[in-house]
Amino acid sequence: MSRKDFFSELRHATPPEERSPRPAPTPSQPSHAVPAAPPREPGPPQRPAERMIAQLRERGIRDERLLAVMRDLPRQLFVAEALASRAYTDSTLPIGEGQTLSQPYTVARMTEALQLKGEEALLEIGTGSGYQTAVLSRLSRWVFTVERLPALSDRARQLLARLRFDNVSYKVGDGSLGWPYDRRFERILVTAAAPDVPQSLLDQLAPGGVLILPQGASGEQNLLRVEKNLKGVVSRKILEKCQFVPLVGAQGWDKGG
Numbered sequence: 001m002s003r004k005d006f007f008s009e010l011r012h013a014t015p016p017e018e019r020s021p022r023p024a025p026t027p028s029q030p031s032h033a034v035p036a037a038p039p040r041e042p043g044p045p046q047r048p049a050e051r052m053i054a055q056l057r058e059r060g061i062r063d064e065r066l067l068a069v070m071r072d073l074p075r076q077l078f079v080a081e082a083l084a085s086r087a088y089t090d091s092t093l094p095i096g097e098g099q100t101l102s103q104p105y106t107v108a109r110m111t112e113a114l115q116l117k118g119e120e121a122l123l124e125i126g127t128g129s130g131y132q133t134a135v136l137s138r139l140s141r142w143v144f145t146v147e148r149l150p151a152l153s154d155r156a157r158q159l160l161a162r163l164r165f166d167n168v169s170y171k172v173g174d175g176s177l178g179w180p181y182d183r184r185f186e187r188i189l190v191t192a193a194a195p196d197v198p199q200s201l202l203d204q205l206a207p208g209g210v211l212i213l214p215q216g217a218s219g220e221q222n223l224l225r226v227e228k229n230l231k232g233v234v235s236r237k238i239l240e241k242c243q244f245v246p247l248v249g250a251q252g253w254d255k256g257g
């Protein structure tokens with residue numbers, strides 16, 4: 001699909017739950033009658049977003065602020081309309097340029113591991129569709145996000161501006177070298193797999209900070225949680241296995257999608 005097509009699809013994207021016509025009012029009822037609410041069926045919730053949240057809970061995500069943000073964020077706007085019906089399923093989806101939007105569980109797991117309080121300056125490497133950026137923007141003070149591919153960065157920037165995510169700064173460039181200006185971040189999230197933790201990112205991590213990064217070659221990687229204590233000593237822990245596209249750059253891999 002060309003970029004133009006993608007944009008026009010984006011403009012016309014409607015949340016799937018809003019597409020079905022509203023049920024017509026029943027004229028035979030007297031105006032003062034309050035129709036009895038249908039008994040609430042026990043069982044799976046109805047809306048796709050709520051189903052997604054229920055699945056995230058089942059898989060162990062506990063952060064209620066995060067779950068509320070993901071429930072309310074229109075995930076279908078971050079993928080082409082042809083994929084909208086799959087937007088809330090727990091799957092990885094293509095976003096163009098050979099890149100992918102991570103499955104909701106992965107977005108949630110990485111975000112939860114950052115332990116955001118809402119006050120952080122946060123650096124994200126790999127803007128992609130902007131979905132993860134949007135989640136982070138609601139849970140931190142300011143998001144600085146770097147994307148290597150200009151077409152993806154432009155599209156994410158336009159969509160997030162339209163949705164009024166105002167606490168985000170965008171850069172196009174090699175995020176394996178960190179933010180292009182000298183500054184420190186309380187949190188860093190890398191959404192592409194690196195051969196190892198880039199030194200530039202470690203240097204830009206503030207004392208007391210946390211960095212989450214998938215580490216390894218194509219195929220399967222380890223999701224790492226790296227902490228820098230107040231004395232500057234760095235420790236790392238493997239959280240779980242994961243699968244990401246490669247981080248391509250000076251402190252990443254040579255080639256990628």
Ligand code: SAH
Binds near residue numbers: 129247
């Ligand atoms: N977080 C994204 C998923 C992104 S996939 C989302 O929610 O949609 C990983 C992204 O990292 C891709 O868009 C890819 O182009 C980007 N990327 C790869 N290497 C990079 C680098 N060195 N600097 C910045 N972005 C990079």
